[in-house]
Amino acid sequence: MLLRFGNCELDTTTREIRLAGELRALEPRAYELLAFLAERRNRVVTKQELHAAVWAGQRVSDASVARAVMKARQAIGDTGEPPLIRTIPRVGYRLSVQSQEPANAQPLVQAASAEPLRIALLPFENATGEDSLDWLEYGLMSLVVHAISQDARLSPVAMQSLLAAVDGAAATGCDMAEAVRHATGAQVVVRSRLSQGGKGYELAFEIMGAATASKATISTANIVDLASYMANSLEETLFPGNAADALQLHVDAPLAVAAFARGLQALARQKFPQAVNLLRMALELAPGNPLIQMDLLRATCGVGDLDAAKPLARRLLARAERAGSVLSAARVHVALSLAHAIQSAVAPAGYHLEMALRLMADEATLDERGYAHLLQAQLAAFRQDVDGIELALERMRVFCEQSGNKVLLLSRANMLASVARARVDYERAAELSMQAAQGAHDLHVPRLMVTAALNCTADLVMLGRWPEAAAHAEEAFAAALLQNNPMLMATIGPNACWIYRLTGTPAASQRIIDAMPPDDSLPTLSRVWALFARGHHAATMRDHAQAASLIAQSLQLLREGGNQVNEKDTLPWLLISLVLCGRLDDAEAELAKVPQALLASDREYSHWLLHGRALVAHARGLHEQALAHLLQLANAPTAPLWRAWGVLDAAWLQAEAGLGTQALALLRQLPPAFASQGLAHAVAARAHWACGDAAAAKQLYQRYLESARHRTPQPYLVGLGETYAGEARPAPAPYLPSQL
Numbered sequence: 001m002l003l004r005f006g007n008c009e010l011d012t013t014t015r016e017i018r019l020a021g022e023l024r025a026l027e028p029r030a031y032e033l034l035a036f037l038a039e040r041r042n043r044v045v046t047k048q049e050l051h052a053a054v055w056a057g058q059r060v061s062d063a064s065v066a067r068a069v070m071k072a073r074q075a076i077g078d079t080g081e082p083p084l085i086r087t088i089p090r091v092g093y094r095l096s097v098q099s100q101e102p103a104n105a106q107p108l109v110q111a112a113s114a115e116p117l118r119i120a121l122l123p124f125e126n127a128t129g130e131d132s133l134d135w136l137e138y139g140l141m142s143l144v145v146h147a148i149s150q151d152a153r154l155s156p157v158a159m160q161s162l163l164a165a166v167d168g169a170a171a172t173g174c175d176m177a178e179a180v181r182h183a184t185g186a187q188v189v190v191r192s193r194l195s196q197g198g199k200g201y202e203l204a205f206e207i208m209g210a211a212t213a214s215k216a217t218i219s220t221a222n223i224v225d226l227a228s229y230m231a232n233s234l235e236e237t238l239f240p241g242n243a244a245d246a247l248q249l250h251v252d253a254p255l256a257v258a259a260f261a262r263g264l265q266a267l268a269r270q271k272f273p274q275a276v277n278l279l280r281m282a283l284e285l286a287p288g289n290p291l292i293q294m295d296l297l298r299a300t301c302g303v304g305d306l307d308a309a310k311p312l313a314r315r316l317l318a319r320a321e322r323a324g325s326v327l328s329a330a331r332v333h334v335a336l337s338l339a340h341a342i343q344s345a346v347a348p349a350g351y352h353l354e355m356a357l358r359l360m361a362d363e364a365t366l367d368e369r370g371y372a373h374l375l376q377a378q379l380a381a382f383r384q385d386v387d388g389i390e391l392a393l394e395r396m397r398v399f400c401e402q403s404g405n406k407v408l409l410l411s412r413a414n415m416l417a418s419v420a421r422a423r424v425d426y427e428r429a430a431e432l433s434m435q436a437a438q439g440a441h442d443l444h445v446p447r448l449m450v451t452a453a454l455n456c457t458a459d460l461v462m463l464g465r466w467p468e469a470a471a472h473a474e475e476a477f478a479a480a481l482l483q484n485n486p487m488l489m490a491t492i493g494p495n496a497c498w499i500y501r502l503t504g505t506p507a508a509s510q511r512i513i514d515a516m517p518p519d520d521s522l523p524t525l526s527r528v529w530a531l532f533a534r535g536h537h538a539a540t541m542r543d544h545a546q547a548a549s550l551i552a553q554s555l556q557l558l559r560e561g562g563n564q565v566n567e568k569d570t571l572p573w574l575l576i577s578l579v580l581c582g583r584l585d586d587a588e589a590e591l592a593k594v595p596q597a598l599l600a601s602d603r604e605y606s607h608w609l610l611h612g613r614a615l616v617a618h619a620r621g622l623h624e625q626a627l628a629h630l631l632q633l634a635n636a637p638t639a640p641l642w643r644a645w646g647v648l649d650a651a652w653l654q655a656e657a658g659l660g661t662q663a664l665a666l667l668r669q670l671p672p673a674f675a676s677q678g679l680a681h682a683v684a685a686r687a688h689w690a691c692g693d694a695a696a697a698k699q700l701y702q703r704y705l706e707s708a709r710h711r712t713p714q715p716y717l718v719g720l721g722e723t724y725a726g727e728a729r730p731a732p733a734p735y736l737p738s739q740l
Contacts, residue, residue, distance in 0.1 A: 341375065
């Protein structure tokens, strides 16, 4: 490391001291003392620390220490007032280094409040030519973040927000620093570049603030020392003349630091299994280190390994209690909450999050509190607690506005759409989802664009706007491929395969399935989505026995975790597959498992299940019972898709019963989006035939065929063409028309 203070230069690699460019001699003991003070500049170094580091713990008199200090002062020309090396009576010494700023220099940030300074470190650029150092991109960056986090005046941007902004800038070619500043609300952005130097490595970094910028270079022979050196340099630049105690990583073994950095690189990129292995290695080299343990807990929770996470969390909580660190305890509870949420265990996830929120108080960063309330809203959504969602989102809004974190605000916008959805206002939900998708596109944040596009897909499917839904599914698929994120691909699966199932396009569905990772490589919640997606694809291929098996597996995982909101999305499709493969007893058994209390509290869910009950009754030949369920569904305040299917299926049964006029009257209730679909033409043809209007039946039948030209037509409906041409009575449909 090359240190400059006053007109003195200290090179820890060559052990040289230059005063005004002139080489100065200094005996080894005094040099070790000076170097030790310089590395811990601007903080008090106790005599005990000097005894341990410079004299290797040997018994030494205060006079010997004072003599070494005097020689160090002589070597650096420390004759001014106040002195560079200050004596702190009865305690130790402090090397005070003031920043040498031009008289007209402007501060990097015009701070007008007591809020911590929001700072974002960009991924480090590896200009060494050594591929083996690619881990420094986020690994070394994360080490610096750990070090500067010790200064309460600095608030590093959350990694989730930083990654979203960085990936978006990389994908669109935008200036990364400006993109990160705009997306995260960072007041200071730091760009860093590591290259080979004459004395090992040189880390050049630029600190860009609201008013001006500052550049610095650090040289060292040991790359693992760079994190603490850079952290202190950042602090000195941002707070000239007011630096706190020296920032350190508190990880002493160089091999441990290297393994730690590599683990942090994997953790940042959400490669959780790799991160777990590397962080365990680092912990073996630095046993009991709480910093490494905390990140190992995050990685372990990321893979959903609660068996390994719980004992580690207990040790960290015990340490936090002994140290009186409520913030450390809060961070442990957040990690455990996420792990339980990944495993779809909603109740314990909620417990740990509630503990975290109680402990956070004002010590946590704005981003930490914002993301905690976002998780709170997501857990409330799992419980179908709409009021809880709104309350969490309102609390989240406060922290988003204070931080200026637009990435987090977009996540909130996505959750607002879920509130409208829960209130059965799908038009509003679609509007909010499309606004969120547009916001993510404008902000160049592909991760959030995927989420918003998927929400758009679901909302537009429910509204019957299927071509638009398919377009958003394609957009989400393309963005996820760019991300190369297995869990993201699994999340996309259900909605994308759902729309392709409804539109009868198995080739498009197959593309999604081919891109998805193996189910057994995913954490529980992602495995749920993967199974559900494969179930929809099997149904698209008309393999309903396989579809029933896959969807039943996903439903079982949801029930084990108490995830009712996604159970509501899944069960109706399981009922459809069970009926279509002839497993009527199993379908009725599934209906019997639904708690009556849930049906009473969630009227929309009870309406959705009316369609499943109608399917079972129709398959058993109980057509009047099926019609009663469908008419109730057709008039229920529920999702437009299910209400439309109630109308179509009820009208068909009325037409089969010779009640063509009633069927046509019922069809007039269809929203325009559903009325223009091919299935509506097929049902209207059957109703007109029941009324004796063969010409209208033939005309509508032709419109059905035209609408089905891009998909494989259903054999039974195609066969009706001969019936209408020959004026023979149509055979009853084997299933309700919504499933033909």
